Amino acid sequence: GQQLNQSPQSMFIQEGEDVSMNCTSSSIFNTWLWYKQDPGEGPVLLIALYKAGELTSNGRLTAQFGITRKDSFLNISASIPSDVGIYFCAGSGGSNYKLTFGKGTLLTVNP
């Protein structure tokens, strides 16, 4: 089945720093999604990407859909303490409604 490799597994940064995380896939995806999960909560959608090469921003967050359709990255600029959480990439192929999730990146921001 489809697999997503998400890296890094965890990051410890200082408030104000920029951070980048990425996902790679063994197969082509037509949709890439980035979610954030806070403790005790379900994931919340941050950014959705539907076209190869697409670069989309949402406030301090920027994500790109790789041109090969097998990778995506998420950047967070000027991190703040509330950015703490687990970030997941997810992808789907074709008309498949099922999402494949990465294992997540745990972000810790030191004030």
Place this chain on the structure above:
Amino acid sequence: GAGVSQSPSNKVTEKGKDVELRCDPISGHTALYWYRQRLGQGLEFLIYFQGNSAPDKSGLPSDRFSAERTGESVSTLTIQRTQQEDSAVYLCASTMTRRTSDTQYFGPGTRLTVL
């Protein structure tokens, strides 16, 4: 309510017992998903319901797992004869339609601990 709700929020059970988890999707959402999230892992797809169509059960890990949904309302996930490896957070999500472009709205999950 405005969002997806799940109950109970936590469930501790003994090995071999049956458990039933409940999901209330957002009103009017036709599609409903169940996922399992083991500690430190991503979400694993379990089952998908879309309106009155036959559910996609391809993600259910064994025949001990089953789920039902009546129309476009509440869904229940049942795990029979629970095992310790069933310990995980079980998340439910709903979407307006079955299009992949539709945002999946997640509930807070049920944390299941099997002793």
